[in-house]
Amino acid sequence: MSVISINHLDHYFGYGQLRKQVLFKINLEIAAGEIIIMTGPSGSGKTTLLTLVGGLRSAQFGSLYVLGKELCGASAEELVQARRQNGYIFQAHNLHGSLTAVQNVKMGLELHHHLSGKEMYTRSMQMLEQVGLGNRLHYYPDQLSGGQKQRVAIARALVSRPQIVLADEPTAALDSQSGRDVVNLMQKLAKEQGCAILMVTHDHRILDIADRILQMEDGKLQEKVENLSYQWWS
Ligand SMILES: Nc1ncnc2c1ncn2[C@@H]1O[C@H](COP(=O)(O)OP(=O)(O)OP(=O)(O)O)[C@@H](O)[C@H]1O
Secondary structure (H helix, E strand, O other): OEEEEEEEEEEEEOOHHHOEEEEEEEEEEEEOOOEEEEEOOOOOOHHHHHHHHOOOOOEOEEEEEEOOEEOEOOOHHHHHHHHHOEEEEEOOOOOOOOOOHHHHHHHOOOOOOOOOHHHHHHHHHHHHHHOOOOOOOOOOHHHOOHHHHHHHHHHHHHOOOOOEEEEEOOOOOOOHHHHHHHHHHHHHHHHHHOOEEEEEOOOHHHHHHOOEEEEEEOOEEEEOOHHHHHHHHO
16 A cells, blocks of 8 residues: 555746746655655755655645645645654754753654653653663763764654654765664664655665665656666676
8 A cells, every 4th residue: 555646746946937847747656664765966856855745845736645645735734734644864863952862752752642741751762772772861962973863863753653754865974884774773663663764865875775766867756777677687
């Protein structure tokens, strides 16, 4: 079953003479539990597509179903609801500097009103243990390394067990070992929790974790098969 279903999606920025089309007839189906990596040159439209899927900007033309809801033409309130159901992992990890690791992860549960404060704390603690930071619960972000901060961000994105995680360059600020650790962890948790991951990256060292690789070029999306054909013929 598709958790994300995109058909003939176009997107434009600007108005009048400055109006510019940045996405052209995007078609994409993502199934539950799939890990999809999107690569492509700077300015080709990757982040734009990610933000549309996340409900972080309004989809304009075509169709964009996320978890069974049409986001094209959705109201502001519907977009807020759509945003709440996803996990987000970005390059700059956006941790709150004045909150400890466990408090940051707990933020990922604040919108889940059925949980008590104690339950939220326990789940956040368990999630940090799962990402190997059980001994850093009460550290502040500036007391953690880049890789550790990114693991806190992963814990925060996954603590609510979302069906979809959107990641934009999650390894960009990390050395190659930390980057590898971070994506291995994302892959493990995604498979355990059955969540789909849509990840934008320029980091070719991590392409192997993907079930499918997509290439964005001038606002057009293509499935990449070169890697496979290379293996067949070499
Ligand atoms: N808010 C905006 N207003 C106007 N144009 C924008 C806006 N955001 C992005 N663009 C333009 O849309 C195009 C696609 O940008 P986008 O950020 O999606 O590319 P990208 O593939 O993610 O690039 P990068 O790899 O550098 O992050 C670019 O030409 C960019 O200049």
